[in-house]
Amino acid sequence: GENVEQHPSTLSVQEGDSAVIKCTYSDSASNYFPWYKQELGKRPQLIIDIRSNVGEKKDQRIAVTLNKTAKHFSLHITETQPEDSAVYFCAAVSGGGADGLTFGKGTHLIIQP
Amino acid sequence: NAGVTQTPKFQVLKTGQSMTLQCAQDMNHNSMYWYRQDPGMGLRLIYYSASEGTTDKGEVPNGYNVSRLNKREFSLRLESAAPSQTSVYFCASRRAVAYNSPLHFGNGTRLTVT
Numbered sequence: 030g031e032n033v034e035q036h037p038s039t040l041s042v043q044e045g046d047s048a049v050i051k052c053t054y055s056d057s058a059s060n061y062f063p064w065y066k067q068e069l070g071k072r073p074q075l076i077i078d079i080r081s082n083v084g085e086k087k088d089q090r091i092a093v094t095l096n097k098t099a100k101h102f103s104l105h106i107t108e109t110q111p112e113d114s115a116v117y118f119c120a121a122v123s124g125g126g127a128d129g130l131t132f133g134k135g136t137h138l139i140i141q142p
Numbered sequence: 143n144a145g146v147t148q149t150p151k152f153q154v155l156k157t158g159q160s161m162t163l164q165c166a167q168d169m170n171h172n173s174m175y176w177y178r179q180d181p182g183m184g185l186r187l188i189y190y191s192a193s194e195g196t197t198d199k200g201e202v203p204n205g206y207n208v209s210r211l212n213k214r215e216f217s218l219r220l221e222s223a224a225p226s227q228t229s230v231y232f233c234a235s236r237r238a239v240a241y242n243s244p245l246h247f248g249n250g251t252r253l254t255v256t
Contacts, residue, residue: 063245072232072248072249072250073185075244075245075246078242118185129173129175129187129190129200129234131187132185134183135182135184
């Protein structure tokens with residue numbers, strides 16, 4: 030099955046700086062890569078996703094890049110703000126995708142004032 | 143639309159007790175999932191139902207059973223709870239198994255087994 034590795038486990042950045050979270054996946058058949066944000070005590074919520082036929086996608090201050098050859102994808106957050114503090118999960122869908130998403134173990138992003 | 147609704151929000155069980163976690167979605171989604179979340183472990187799939195009438199094991203199915211009652215409802219049962227099942231449980235759904243269909247999560251059930 031699919032295996033997703035996520036780094037770092039904790040990331041602390043100064044408010045206004047950029048943050049980058051990286052993930053690698055094992056199944057070359059994976060073709061959909063969403064990112065979820067989970068605030069403390071709340072449910073994970075989709076913030077951005079990318080399909081395998083696209084190399085980069087942006088939505089305001091967040092962007093995701095995908096390198097299918099190297100089997101890795103990254104989340105970039107620019108001009109970080111206090112409300113960006115949360116746990117971020119990457120995920121991948123392999124094959125037919127019937128069994129949902131395989132998640133990374135999460136990155137705790139801390140925005141320092 | 144309420145989205146994905148889970149009950150209860152909190153539960154404390156003694157070892158050996160049983161309980162059922164309920165999940166319902168009102169988005170007419172075909173596929174439903176149960177995940178557990180433990181510190182440092184991310185979200186791990188317990189069971190899923192790709193469509194009404196089917197259920198399959200995920201990564202960590204031992205100690206659990208599921209029922210896809212109808213298209214809307216997907217329940218998770220712990221027959222004999224163990225302390226290792228202390229976790230936060232999330233139900234999720236998505237429109238179909240199509241690869242570009244995102245998951246929508248419920249608010250979670252925090253379960254403690256003593």
